[in-house]
Amino acid sequence: MCGIVGAIAQRNVVPILLEGLRRLEYRGYDSAGLAVINGGLHRLRSVGRVAELASRVAAQNINGHLGIAHTRWATHGAPTERNAHPHVSGNGLAVVHNGIVENHDSIRRRLADSGYLFVSDTDTEVIAHLIEYYLRQGARLFDATRRAVAELTGAYAIAIICAEEPGRLVVARKGAPLLLGLGEGENFAASDASALLQVTRRMIYLEDGDVAELGLDGFRIVDAAGNAVERPVHLSQLNADAVELGQYRHFMQKEIFEQPGAVAATLEMVTGAPSLSAQLFGVEAQEVLARVNAVTIVACGTSFHAGLVARYWIEGVARIPCNPEIASEYRYRDSVPNPDALVVAISQSGETADTLAALAHAKTLGHRHTLSICNVPESALVRQSDLRFLTRAGPEIGVASTKAFTTQLATLFLLTLVLAKLRGRLTPEEEKRHIAALRHLPSALSRVLALEPQIAEWSQKFAEKEHALFLGRGVHYPIAMEGALKLKEISYIHAEAYPAGELKHGPLALVDRNMPVVAVAPNDALLEKLKANLQEVRARGGELYVFADADSQIQETEGVHIIKMTDHAGLLSPILHVIPLQLLAYHAALQKGTDVDKPRNLAKSVTVE
Template sequence: MCGIVGAIAQRNVVPILLEGLRRLEYRGYDSAGVAVVKDGKLERVRSTGRVAELFEKSVDTQGLLGIAHTRWATHGVPSIRNAHPHLSREQIAVVHNGIIENYEELRVQLTAQGYEFTSDTDTEVIAHLVHSHYALGNTLLDAVLATLGELVGAYAIGVIAADDPDHLICARKGSPLLLGVGVQEHFIASDMSALLPVTQRVIYLEEGDVAEIGLMGYRIFDSNRNLVERAIHTSELSNESVELGEYRHFMQKEIYEQPQAVANTLEAVCNSQSLIPGIFGAEAAAIFADIESVLILACGTSSHAGMVARYWIEEIAGVPCSVEIASEYRYRVSVPNPKTLVVTISQSGETADTLAALNYAKSTGMDKTLSICNVPESALIRNSKLRFLTRAGPEIGVASTKAFTTQLAALFLLTLVLAKQRGRLDHAAEQRHLHELRHLPSAIQAVLRLEPAIAKLAERFADKHNALFLGRGLHYPIAMEGALKLKEISYIHAEAYAAGELKHGPLALVDKDMPVVAVAPNDALLEKLKSNLQEVKARGGELYVFADAETRFESTEGIHVMQMPEHAGYLSPILHTIPLQLLSYYVALQKGTDVDKPRNLAKSVTVE
């Protein structure tokens, strides 16, 4: 969740650190800070405002070695005293992502040794532990290594010492961290986007790695403390991909990037004449042939993608499929089946709950694993036998948009491959689906043309505090996703229901002040849905219907119909997602909320 940046150079690193933090703002944070070594002392500046405020407070701060951090509160309220970096006796400075599970025990131990705690965080124990070992005459590297042996939990850390201007120490376990390689300057960061202005050459540190970084080079030690070499990767990210450009918000930009993002995701398939298992990895054909069921593990928006996929996989491929919320899955007793394909879905590939669920599934003997992810070097990708990259490009807005639609595209490909391998997809059906996939980016572009009408519709939500979203079948998870988007960025309380469930309780909520948003595709459940909507109208509810062509919905008093350009069959959930994203975006504008950085939320949820 939090963001880390560190640098050692022959120039002032403060602008590098602060620009890195600015580029990590999308991850979500409630405070920020920077610490540098200068003339044998540590200089620290912290703020509970935006990174822009930290820029202003740091104008006189300079140094050739430093670390910086944006914090998303776990232990301790958002405040200056809880903001990173944390210091120990003005000699050691630490930034930390993750959670130290045994911090209370360590805090008692360190207090008994005379250390004074000035924050409520778990991180401060790291700073004092490092100092306790450093004060014994150990090098900074050895002091950090000794400290790591006492920590229980997850961490990515950066450590500097006031009297050692030549070294920056970093380590990771359960939280992502990378090393940026420059010319007589080196960097660390929790996200590649932070380093784009200074380097595109990076090393993705492995689980348990510790690195000692200097001006001229670096040393990396693995989890067994053996000196190792890690490959240097050249990132394909560009500055333009993480800049706002002509758009008002990143969310708006990313909504409009969806035609290209989906096209990029489908490129390899749509340029071919047939579907092959190899698009999911060299072992895919053998693994898919040996499965009896599919288990999808994901959180938040990604779990909604999984719920849509369950309908596809069972109906088209004929394979039993279940979807589990990753944060719940490993804490219940389940019945493992080694012939299950375990599919994990994540935009970042670093979602702690999803990674833990994957590892738990593997521990039960379910080792047939596939990850669908947007980040090629992520932990999720590295820990799965099979993988599919969604190629959505950087997603900066906290509320996921293009990651969701590209995940759906990937899951539909998985469905078709499984169906073909089981003899449930003949040549004609395969060609028809490939044609529909090739047309999908253009179909999304057509839906985006509804933006002005949706912006006008959003004005009616400005004074609302609650909303209901309805869908049936394939589109029930899309209603759930629409409700999630609205609550995430506009702070309107929104809930989704399968439309047939209205009469089993939710109708009690319906009145003239409760907008009811309905997803109305032209499918087999349309007439059932129309009956459900009449139940709303009869009770004075105001309906907002996103309807396919030829559904014969008409705008009348109390019913506002938004006509979709076409019906896309099985791919309809992808198209119906777009107007709900736009509706949420424009309602948030009406409410005046911070669209890209909604309160209390983070982009990459790397703590449990």
């Protein structure tokens, strides 16, 4: 959530700042602003989209060679112009900030007693005044920033400019992502690499506690202890075209249809090999994975649903206990640690605050073995895990996760097979059969995507509803949960998911002709049980929308709508069955006219607790 862009150059940086903000819109925001130095500090802020800010900038002809910009997702204070970033203090100092300053109240009281006037409701304003406080004592901007951030508790990524030092851009980070972009005679900073692809691919990812100063002629970085440090320069593998819409109406639609390719890329090292290797997860994985006796999964939202699916796979195939935990709950729960368990942290961005904190908490409990499953190679989660598997989904711009989810599932299935193989629970014949199924998976996904026109027809009826119920059994219950989440996220239709067998224990009271019921109905061992549950719905006048395998025997009748998919895909069925649920949510949102890629109140990368 929130986005930061900063630049210092010999050219006008305002177009760079605005384009950077535009590329960060997917992260979720409610206001935007920028500040530049040009014979003094010039600041503009607006509520709403970056386009509105750009119009105001053009009208006032704002330009400069040094500047910072920000998109804000409200935490402290309502989404108003006075709460939008940048925040200012003194004679031309401006700050933009991602994260939350937990001790802002005590700092605010101290600064107010020193004569500082606060004009916003934000925690960020204390950062601006605190840095300016140290400037008044004679410190240069870089040192004033270092002294200020040493007093902050919580998470932050900040960028600061000051009219008194027009040749310097200062940044700092702790717990929130921030990177430097290196150019020729110009340098940049941003919270996300996609913001800088327009100007450079050479990037440095700052570590927690780092403070950096950028000028036209170079940069310097010090760590939390004040020691000069060097951080490696990465050549970003992101493609600027990957964050463009192309032929699609929305990024969510584009990313739904990219899933066959994303899954194929994620599985590339496996589908072309004759057998599975534990080293897919790191050079030490063979030893570690052979030794662990349980798996604990920590994740949030859609990634947590992937973990719930993995529990069925890991316990059913590898025959070891698996416990998925909601990351924000796990870190505050008095759990029983198991040092011999593998802690798997799952996050698309690798910067999810609750997941990072849960991983750190697990380590403090004595958990020795950690594995991250992530889509961003330079992320904090990857750097803080012993083992890692990088999904190759490519940039995911839409707030509602799609291709990240299916690539996470594919990775978790690989983990299941490796754990089973190391325990002698996977015969060579079974291994070959599973690899063949994985090789076929992208084409099976493409066949499911061909059902879009039929699903779009169903969505017209959903757009009229205020509530929906999703049902699944066994390994497909988490898929029903994911389908309900998608519908809620982007169409704002209230949706809940239940194991179908739980209908008679309460949810059946909700069923009537105005409550559509979506059922995930693969042709597996639980199909006959599910059919009985569906009859319970029809007996109460409920209208059913069933996604069934092509080889199932479910028939379409009055009040029972059926879309037939591929033949039953066995253990990989959940990866296929989530696709039509994504499409249903997408087309229902289209019918309702919501902002599909940027749903209200939500952010893509949740970097605050």
